[in-house]
Amino acid sequence: MDTKSQSRLLQLPDELILMILEFAIVEDEPLLLNCGCDSSYESEEEWEEDETLWQDGEKHSPYQPAISRTCAVLRSVALRMFYRENAFRAHYCYAVDVGVAISWLQCIGPKNRSLLRDVCFWDKNAQYDAQSPRELVKLKRSEVARDMGGRIENVSTEESTCHHVIFDDSDENAHYELVPQLFRGGED
Template sequence: MASSLHLQPELVVNHRNIDMTGNREETQEHIAKEKNQTTSRLLSLPPEIQLIIWEFTVTSAEPLFINCACDSSYGGWTEEYYADRELWEKGERHPPWQPGLTRACASIRADALKMFYKLNTFQAGYCYECDLDIVIDWLKTIGAANREKIGKFIFFDANRKHDRNMPKDLIKILRSEVVRVMGGRVESTYDGKGCKHVVRFGPHGDEDLMALEGLFREEIPSKSPLQEVSSVSQRSGEPLPEPRGTDEKDHVAVKVTEMSTHLEELSLLG
């Protein structure tokens, strides 16, 4: 009876250009050296060409969806909406994975992964029909460092009256882990094309408040921020200063004030 030959996996080696009469340590050392000398042909291209290839490979002209969009994006409860919703429920559609190029090697990953998060638009629905849990899970999975790389993350509803009719859906976002745990800052925009809520993560999320604090310091630099707010509110008899034009900090202050007022109105409705 012929006996079958069994080889241990670690003894199976590429015998090309290897002296099989040598000892095992020399063989493994040769294989390791041969692998280390292998360099991707992509990395031999000029850096500017590499970056063009990375960007073309990892970016999309269309938003990358984190969950199934609300029915308003489909024009109502259409067959297309229910078909897409079923694909999401079955897992056949899913939040975006990191592109394969970013797993090619550490050198490529360092640039390509940053481009993937910075240059794409990540979009999620937030109406009562949308799965918010899958959005939170995705944000947790990519980690804090990658969340801070995101250039544009949007909660979107194509119905421009949605927040007026269903304010609790927006409040659900503001009370979710996206804001309370991950530190996301929500900026709302109503431009007639729908309800858009941009979320920013990381240290830059405090820029608005820092700019607001800077305005008070310009008025009374010798006092603390709390004293400054009190002093400004007490000077009711004094004439108000003239508007300072289109200074960037003024725009930021107005934006934060309008957003805070809007959120207070929504919380009263809740």
């Protein structure tokens, strides 16, 4: 590739490019796919305020990172990093719209879903499944498991209930073996 037409970012050493991408893409806190359950808030007013922000579109499911829209090489690596390295959370109690999270999962497509390593439908109330078993049944029968190939595994603690969704059983450690090749014009 002609260095005059190549991005200056791609002219940096691979390790530095990865550090920049990680800084720009990976979040410390889980990315929310829908508005939280009322049990996740200190007060009902706080929950209603947040729900309004979601309904008005001021809060939304995560967008692909802007840096992934700069060039094909960066897109390939950035999206892999975005979906593999971030945690994604969706609430599933009676008070939330699970459809928002399911729509996001549909929208990202099967290739990106297979990259997800930490996606979880959860409720802060650890007793929720026992109190409202129909919501869990609806989740297990939803498009997540039925049409998208997700497998739901239950994880409960004293503080919360989490239903991890696994879309792919591939080796979680096989992240970036091809990254240097991608940056230098190798094949994916």
